[in-house]
Amino acid sequence: xxxxxxxxxxxxxxxxxxxxxxxxxxxxxxxxxxxxxxxxxxxxxxxxxxxxxxxxxxxxxxxxxxxxxxxxxxxxxxxxxxxxxxxxxxxxxxxxxxxxxxxxxxxxxxxxxxxxxxxxxxxxxxxxxxxxxxxxxxxxxxxxxxxxxxxxxxxxxxxxxxxxxxxxxxxxxxxxxxxxxxxxxxxxxxxxxxxxxxxxxxxxxxxxxxxxxxxxxxxxxxxxxxxxxxxxxxxxxxxxxxxxxxxxxxxxxxxxxxxxxxxxxxxxxxxxxxxxxxxxxxxxxxxxxxxxxxxxxxxxxxxxxxxxxxxxxxxxxxxxxxxxxxxxxxxxxxxxxxxxxxxxxxxxxxxxxxxxxxxxxxxxxxxxxxxxxxxxxxxxxxxxxxxxxxxxxxxxxxxxxxxxxxxxxxxxxxxxxxxxxxxxxxxxxxxxxxxx
Numbered sequence: 001x002x003x004x005x006x007x008x009x010x011x012x013x014x015x016x017x018x019x020x021x022x023x024x025x026x027x028x029x030x031x032x033x034x035x036x037x038x039x040x041x042x043x044x045x046x047x048x049x050x051x052x053x054x055x056x057x058x059x060x061x062x063x064x065x066x067x068x069x070x071x072x073x074x075x076x077x078x079x080x081x082x083x084x085x086x087x088x089x090x091x092x093x094x095x096x097x098x099x100x101x102x103x104x105x106x107x108x109x110x111x112x113x114x115x116x117x118x119x120x121x122x123x124x125x126x127x128x129x130x131x132x133x134x135x136x137x138x139x140x141x142x143x144x145x146x147x148x149x150x151x152x153x154x155x156x157x158x159x160x161x162x163x164x165x166x167x168x169x170x171x172x173x174x175x176x177x178x179x180x181x182x183x184x185x186x187x188x189x190x191x192x193x194x195x196x197x198x199x200x201x202x203x204x205x206x207x208x209x210x211x212x213x214x215x216x217x218x219x220x221x222x223x224x225x226x227x228x229x230x231x232x233x234x235x236x237x238x239x240x241x242x243x244x245x246x247x248x249x250x251x252x253x254x255x256x257x258x259x260x261x262x263x264x265x266x267x268x269x270x271x272x273x274x275x276x277x278x279x280x281x282x283x284x285x286x287x288x289x290x291x292x293x294x295x296x297x298x299x300x301x302x303x304x305x306x307x308x309x310x311x312x313x314x315x316x317x318x319x320x321x322x323x324x325x326x327x328x329x330x331x332x333x334x335x336x337x338x339x340x341x342x343x344x345x346x347x348x349x350x351x352x353x354x355x356x357x358x359x360x361x362x363x364x365x366x367x368x369x370x371x372x373x374x375x376x377x378x379x380x381x382x383x384x385x386x387x388x389x390x391x392x393x394x395x396x397x398x399x400x401x402x403x404x405x406x407x408x409x410x411x412x413x414x415x416x417x418x419x420x421x422x423x424x425x426x427x428x429x430x431x432x433x434x435x436x
Contacts, residue, residue: 062351062433064394066426067342074340074415076333076408078268080309082259084279084324086249090221093242096120096214100234105246107228111219117246118230120215129212132205139197146191153184223250226322255313255320257289259328260299260306268332269294275311277328282319289313289328333408339421340413344429345391346406350399351431391421392428399428 098120105117157180160172227247230236236243257277261269275289289311299306311328313320389406392399404419421427 062431064350064397064399064428065430065432066394067345067429069339069341069416069421069423069425069427071337071339071423074333074335074338074408074410074413075331076268076335076410077329078261078265078332079327079329080259080261080265081325081327082257082309084313084320084322084326085256085258086223086226086252086322087254087256088221088223088250089226089322090223090248090250091244092117092217092220092246092248093244094118094120094214094217094236094238095242096125096211097236097238098124098215100230100232100236102232103228103230105225105228107225109225110223111225111248112222113219115219116216117219117225118217120217120236122212122215125208125212125215128208129205132201132208136198136201136205139194139201143191143194143198146187146194150184150187150191153180153187156180157184217245219248221248221250223248224252249322252318252320252322253314253316255315255322256292257311257313257326257328259309259311259326261294261309261330263298263305263307265332266294266307266309269309269330270332273330273332275328275330277311277326279320279324279326281321281324285319287313287320287326291330335408335415338407339416339423341391341404341406341416341421341427342413342429343409343411345427346389346414348392348427348429350392350428351433388419391419393421393425394428 101119101121103118104115105111111117157177160177160180163171164177225246226249228245230245236245269291271291271293273291275291276286277289278286291309292312293310295308295310297308299308309330388403390401391404393402394400402420404421405417407415407417409415
């Protein structure tokens, strides 16, 4: 009994001595109450933290969202946009200036080679043709005149030569003989000049007649009229460049689709590949096409480099029209019977385990540590390293990583080349927790 009663007194005196307070004083009792109060407050705080931690752990139970690995066909496509164009489009103009007398065709008319499209007024050209014909006739008459002169001077020269021969060279004089020879040569030169004038007049007449024939503007191809930019009575002025009066398309049953392929995708695009495209005019219809050419010349617009690619299109029903904007999906790779994993599974990284999160105990709850560098790196690279990537399958409700090597992808699913994944297995793509 004595030891039991002295022990608290001793402890009280020791505490009083440590605090510099005399035992039994009023000041000592006040300090004693404060110490007891502080200890009670700490006990309540610790109990509240423990209860809060347990409730948080219960509310943060993680549920994983999964998708199945499947086996199927993988089609890899490249998307590009462009416009439809005729296989052969011809702009028809006029080489001559003049007033349009008549227009023979209208929009969408079918035309044949040589068919008249428009006619110009020919009054001036007809007068020029008449003038050229008169010039030719005058030149022809000049030729006849020079021919007569040649004949005359030749006869006179022969006469002088015969007389000189009979007179033994006495008459005519040498000067007279030379003059006769010169006259003959001049007559022949005049004849040659007259003949050249005839050729010149004939060429001038031909040129004028050609211009007259060009007053009728004719179709150079079999096709359809896409546009016309001329009306009767309009004046056509042809100077350095012929004005375009009509635009013709040769055959709209066969068209071309010109699309711009991005430089990042052009390495996969080759001649002979199939494509499917759509236009706004037929929202629920898909048209088929085939690549015929990928051009090497680059086009740069707003610092974006593209390469023009030409696709052949069958337009037998004439549904498609030149100038339509089309969006084409070019099939660049097709994989049969492939194991396919969702791309979301390749990007998924599971949250850190609860044990690691609570490893700091009460201090860890009050002062949570920053994320470790290895965890941050793992989240940045999506859990992949080297050539492979990690996907997560659920075993007994917990995610387990599986290393896989990925091949072709279409942006939604990817081909699994290597890895312990089988069709039907569920892979995690996301998670939901109570605190989320």
